[in-house]
Amino acid sequence: MSEFIIESALLTHGLKSITNEQLKKIWDRSWTIAWLEEGRIIVGEMERFCEFRKRAAGYKRINYFNFDKLIDQGESGALTASGTMRVCEEKGIPLVVTCGIGGLVRGQEVRQCNDLWALSQSSVSMVATTFKDMFDFYYTVQCAKMAGISVCASLENIRSGYLFDRADREDNEIEMSESKLCVYDKFPVRMILTGRTLYLNPIPIEKRIGDQGILETAVAYGKEQERSGKYFHPCVNAKIDELTKGRSSEIQLESLVENIRLAQKL
DSSP, X not given: OOOOEEOSHIIIIIOXXXXXXXXXXXXXXXXXXXXXXXXXXXXXXXXXXXXXXXXOTTOEEEOTTTHHHHHHTTOOEEEOHHHHHHHHHHHTOOEEEOSEEOOOOTTOOGGGOHHHHXXXXXXXXXXXXXXXXXXXXXXXXXXHHHTTOEEEESOTTXXXXXXXXXXXXXXXXHHHHHHHHOOXXXXXXXXXXOSSEEEEOOOOGGGSBOOHHHHHHHHHXXXXXXXXXXXXXXXXXXXXXXXXXXXXXXXXXXXXXXXXXXXXXX
């Protein structure tokens, strides 16, 4: 089994309805999380992380590219998937585990997504659920592969969407055609960790949220909050959590745990 570190941004800012007690109850003591406290890298167990989480609501989100600056400034903050890759590099750990990650919409380049750009630059690999709902799955995979990232998927029916099923039912022929052009690798029978690889482990279609209106409302809310200086993705997550009465947080926590279990097999 390869060593891995779990990112802290989702656990800090993204699971509005999940309490520290719930996290402690389901967490294995061998699963380590990374975050920053006053410029110091902390890789710790859930018990210690929960103390950080109690006071972290206003802390920054730290990615691969602002990591050094915020350490130099003595900041405290949660590490995104790409930010956790920096910790993995420093500690010689080959794998980071996360849940939903950034992606691309048509016309964007890999450089415009911190998670993908970091994957293209680093030897660290990543286990993730998939790209968040507002991004184009097929286009993102194609761009990732062009940037030198290997993309593996665990499910036969992988398709657009993260918490929601984003397959365009009114344009199904195009959807099917694009999926044939989207060349991602299936997980091998014998799991072997390879460098610069993105392992996708999507939420099963039947567990996803069906009401697309919830996503539209949440994205509009996130953009509004972003204009006032807040982080877009945590605001979207919080609104979806509110509109689903906490179910979205439960789904994401379940998915993160499944990704950790997958990482243990690599």
